[in-house]
Amino acid sequence: MNFLIQTINGQIVHDFAFELLQSIPFCRIWRKENIQFCLKEGTDFKDITDPDKYIPVGDVEFVSEYLKAFYPHAEKALRPLNVPECLFPFAGRKICNVYWREDFEPMKGIKDIFSKDMDTIKSPFNGIHCDVPTYYESKDFQHKQVSEVIDILSEWRVIVFQGTIQHIGNYSGEPLVFPDAETIRQMVDVYEKSGDAPVAYTLDVAVTKDTKTVVIECHRFFSCGLYGFNDVLKLPYMFSQTWFEIKQNIKP
Secondary structure, X not given: OEEEEEEEOOEOOOHHHXXXXXXXXXXXXXXXXXXXXXXXXXXXXXXXOOHHHOEEEOOHXXXXXXXXXHOHHHHHHHOXXXXXXXXXXXXXXXXXXXXXXXXXXXXXXXXXXXXXXXXXXXXXXXXXXXXXXXXXXXXXXXXXEEEEOOOEEEEEEEEEEOOEXXXXXXXXXXXXXXXXXXXXXXXXXXXXXXXXXXXXXXXEEEEEOOOOEEEEEXXXXXXXXXXXXXXXOOHHHHHHHHHHHHHHOOOO
């Protein structure tokens, strides 16, 4: 494994990059793995002559530009997972994927909606829309996942690798308002059985004011905060297997 790790202004700024660097000596010793790395500033990859040699690790733009430069056939692997349809029963709110105007019908009558792009990860246009009738009449609703806005007490990141929960960490709200463990297990089980779950991914969940544990979104295991996860003997393999899956475009 050879990682190409992003720097910004010459510094390691992402927690996942820092933890990956910390894990490399351990894997070299305990797994006898020949892991190498080099640091890369910016997203100009013209100096890369052997792209198969590297596993890019950085923010969304860094990884996306590397994929687009060398593996354009796999670009659709960059599409956000959002809430997978198989997990809609765990949403705890009205939710739907909108491709055509009629798909938006379940959301009519709701005061506020949260919209997420279905084509672009971390789209700057993701967010709450308060004027639902106007939003419905515009073309902006197309290729969006829209959901009802709910009251949330705390949010948690669940990290999953090869179908097994590895870690859970609070990233927003009350740190002592814990999600329900069995509900999280059910979410992971349903996603895995759907056949669409990536080899490694994050599952974000929330606890609502009525104490329900609901799904917020999923994300492939790249460019995502770890919130305390630092399993030094697994991190390199989670990044490498995710990258192999992405560039081979194995999962839709």
